[in-house]
Amino acid sequence: MLRFSTSAFRAHLLALLLLLLAGTARAQQQPMLAAGSRTILTSDSVKLFVQVAGQGTPCLFVHGGPGAGSYSFEKLGGSRLEDKLQMVYLDQRGSGRSGSSRTNNYSMARMVQDMEELRQQLGLQKWVVMAHSFGGTIATAYAQKYPQRVQALVLTNAVLNPVASLDSMLTYGTSLLPATARPTPSLPQMQRFGMVMGALQQQKLAGQLQFSHDSLAVRAMRASRAVPGNPEFAQQVFSGRLVDYGQDYAPATAKLTMPTLVIVGQDDRTTGATAATYRFPRKQVVTLPGKHNSFLEQPAQFRQAVVSFVQQLPR
Structure with a gap:
């Protein structure tokens, strides 16, 4: 008969627990994504442009517009975050450098599915989802559908009610x-x-709608024109045929329990919202001077707000 002393049994048990814990940690560890641009193919054969840059917590950027593409934010705001976040810049279907849908499928459900297919193809367990302007509606819809995949939300000058925004x-x-x-x-x-x-x-007044200074509007316009664009998604939205983009997504935020950072422009007349509009149970609100592009108008404060928020997230 084999006999083990109490101390030997405890040693074996401790070793087994350590092995199990190590295996669990390896299983939960996020992969380090290779930097650079790539094209992913969706399940309905649309080619999506994706740019990965930086290091740290994975963070998907959901651009606004509709149809603006991610390049302008990458160069004017996202690049300041890349020492702490691994930024994943996605151009939505029919937008920026991405291809169009042959079946004209630009529904909200399809946009959400594109994001989830991207996450799966990148091999990420979860990510921070950051959205600007009209992207707030898409990010919120994604968080509703896949809350377990969203480590946190960062909504900067976000639109949740497109009708109120208009x-x-x-x-x-x-x-x-x-x-x-x-x-x-x-x-x-x-x-x-x-x-x-x-x-x-x-009247040369268009810049005043979303920017505090004309020089900022010129910088944003120069960046947006630096790469080719695809107007298809914007045309579909403004045609009025995509009814799910006219919905108010603000009420849904009351049931989204992931940590959420809401960055608000003090004089932002584009979102059609106030801080109280965002009803996330675990929200932090940061109000910055300026209008609709806080990442460009207050770059240092924007970076500080985002980095501080992400560093507080549970590991």
Whole structure:
């Protein structure tokens, strides 16, 4: 009969526990992604452009626009975060450097599926999801569908209610125009919006809608024009045929329990929201001077807010 002393049994048990813990840690460890650009193919054969840069906690950037692409944020804001975050810049289907859908499938469900397929192809267990402007709707929808894959949310100048955003932009944009250039209030909303945007361009006032200084608007425009763009997604959204982009996603935030950082521009007239609009149970709100592009208008404070938030996340 084999006999073990109590001390020997404890030693064997401790060794076994250590092996199990080590195996669990290896299983949960996130892979280090190779830096650089790549193209992924979705399950419905759309080619998506992805750029990976930096080191640290994986972070998916969800751009706005709709259809703006990720390049402008990468160069003007994201690059400041890459010493602490491994940034994954995705150009959504029909946007930026990505391809278009042959079946014109630009639904919210399909956008969410694209993000999840990207996560799977990259081999990540979970990631921080960061969104700007209109990207806030897509990021929130993704967090609803896959909460277990979202380590945290970072919403900067985010739109959660596109209708309220449109109303706010229309009201503010109209106020910037001289009385003689303002459209008749009785016209349909989308017609007035188009007329106001055109008049702001003609009056050289368009930059004031989203930027505190014209020089910042020029920098953003220069960056956005540095790479080819794809207008397909934007055209689909503004056509009015994609009804799920007209929904108010703010009420859904009350049930999203992941840590959430909300960065708000003090004079942002684009989002159509206040800090109280975002009802995440575990939210932190940081209000920065400026309008709709806090990462460009207050780069040091923006970086500090994001890095401090991410460093507090549970490991």
